[in-house]
Amino acid sequence: MAQPQIVDLTEIPPVACPCGSARRALSDFAEFPGTVHLTDIVASAHRHHHEHHTEIYVILQCDDDAAIELDGVRTPVSPLMLVAIPPGVVHRAIGEMRVLIICHPEFDPTDEVLGEA
Template identity: 50%
Template sequence: MSASSTSGYEVVHLAALPGVPCPCGTARRGLAEVADYPGTIHLTEISTDAKLHYHKRLTETYYILECAEDAQMQLDDARIDLKPGMLVMIRPGTRHRAIGQMKILNIVYPKFDPSDEWFDD
């Protein structure tokens, strides 16, 4: 069972959800169908060919679960080194991509909307 609902709480097994292709790699998106939760939480496997993109409305927060020692994040024209346990909050309009393979938890507000993925090319 990947999700269950009761009157006071929700339970989601992110790893059991189907993976969906995204500009970063593959995302397993939790709580999307829960009407009274204002966002979504994604377990995302970042691939080595993640695409630079941005969102006009969405704020994303990446929590780095696993990554290589040389993993980085491109945020507009800056690059920052990453390590497990770090949080990176990405405001709307910030062009971003993860560099290197990694596994992250992505907390998205408001709820993820694939029509709010934008590319410069």
């Protein structure tokens, strides 16, 4: 029988990503077909897309003028908004923010395709 997991995301070492830095969890939890990331996004975040991943961003904290850019269209965001990003959509966050990202299927860094900054 599967066992539950309790994860303190702040204890996971951050890794660099096109957005800033991410703390990725649950890659070893077979009962969940994805990963969960606590991501600190910096103002210099890069446009990118994923060929296979769907990402759900839950905005936890953000600058007052923060936005999300999806296929070139900017939309203002605020804490506790959710953004669902299907595969192929070129995206980036604008402004500093902290987001919880639910990624399906499990995150694979080779699925990240960078665009121009």
